[in-house]
Amino acid sequence: MVDLNWSQLPFAYVKTNCNVRAYYKNGEWSQLEVSESEHIDVHIAATALHYGQQAFEGMKAYRGKDDKIRLFRWEENWKRLQDSANGILMQPVPKELFHEMIKTVVSKNKEFVPPHGTGASLYIRPLLFGSGAKVGVSPADEYTFIVFVTPVGPYFKAGFNPTKIAIVHDTDRAAPLGTGAIKVGGNYAASLRGVIRVQKEGYGAPMYLDAKEKKYIDEIGAANFFGIKDNTYITPASPTILPSITNKSIVELAEHLGYKVERRPVPLTELETFEEVGACGTAAVISPIGEIKDLDSGRVYQFCKDGKPGPISTKLYETLVGIQSGDIEDPFGWVSFVE
C-alpha cells in the first residue's frame, strides 16, 4: 500500500503506477497497452479537440474488510459509454475490451485502492475520444480509449453531512434534444459558469432547472437530485439528466427496503414539501442537502434542521456503501471482484 493520508484524501488527481490505452484504427481495436506516461500525443486536427468528440465515465473500486477489491456495476458504465459513443457518432468500445482494461488498470494500481473503512476509494476514469484528424465537421476515423485511476475521498467536502446547494437560472448544461443524457465533456464545459458562480457564493454545487421552462428540477452538478416525503423516494425524469447508475441503484434499493419510488418531473414549487433532499452519484455517493438557495429569487430552503442527515437518506446511504464495500451482502449481483 502506498503511503497516503487516506481518510483526508480530496477528490483530486494523484499520480499512480500506470494507465491503459487502446486504439481504433483501420476498422479495428488494438490490444490494450499499459503506459506509465501521464501524457498523450494527439494530432492537432483530432476531432476531440475541435468538435468535442469525447466522452468519459466515472466509476469506483472499493477495498473490502476481506482485502478483496470490488467493482460496482461496471457493465452499467460500459452501457452508458456505448450510449455516449452512439450519441456523438464515436466508435463504441467492445464490452470485453472495456472490462479487461478496467481490471488491468485496477490490478496494476492495487496499492492505490484505499484501505477499507477510510471513506476513500479508487476512482476509475475511462475516456474515449476522436483522435483521427478532420478539418470539416465530421466524425473521426480513429479513436483512442484510455483508462486511468486515482484514489479519491468525498466529492463534497462535507462527506455524509448536510451540504449547501444553489439554484442557477442562467446556465443550462444541455438542451432537451442535445447531449444531456450522455456523458460528454461539452455538457461539463457548459456547466462551468454555473459551478464557479455558486462556488463564489459559498455553495458546493449548482442545481440546474429544466432548460425549456425553468420550472422543474433537473440535477445537481455531477449528481442526480432526489427528494423524500411520505416514505417515497422521488427523483426527476427529464431528457437532460444524466442517467445516474447510483440513482438507478438507490431506486432499486429503496424498493427493496419497502419505500415507494416515483421517477417523474419534479416542479421547483415542490421543493419546500420534501422532508429530506440529497444528491447522488459515483463521486457524491449520497450527499444530504441542508440548504438550497435560489440565486434568482434569493429564497432559501432549509432541510436537516437538526444538522443531521434524515433517516431515510441515512438508511439508503448505509445500505449502498455497505454493499459497495462488501460489509453488507449484495442481493442484487452488483459487485464483482478484481483479482
Ligand SMILES: Cc1ncc(COP(=O)(O)O)c(C=O)c1O
Ligand atoms: C451530470 C451528472 N449527473 C449525474 C451523475 C451521477 O451518475 P453516476 O451515479 O452514474 O456516477 C454524474 C456522474 O457521473 C454526472 O456527471
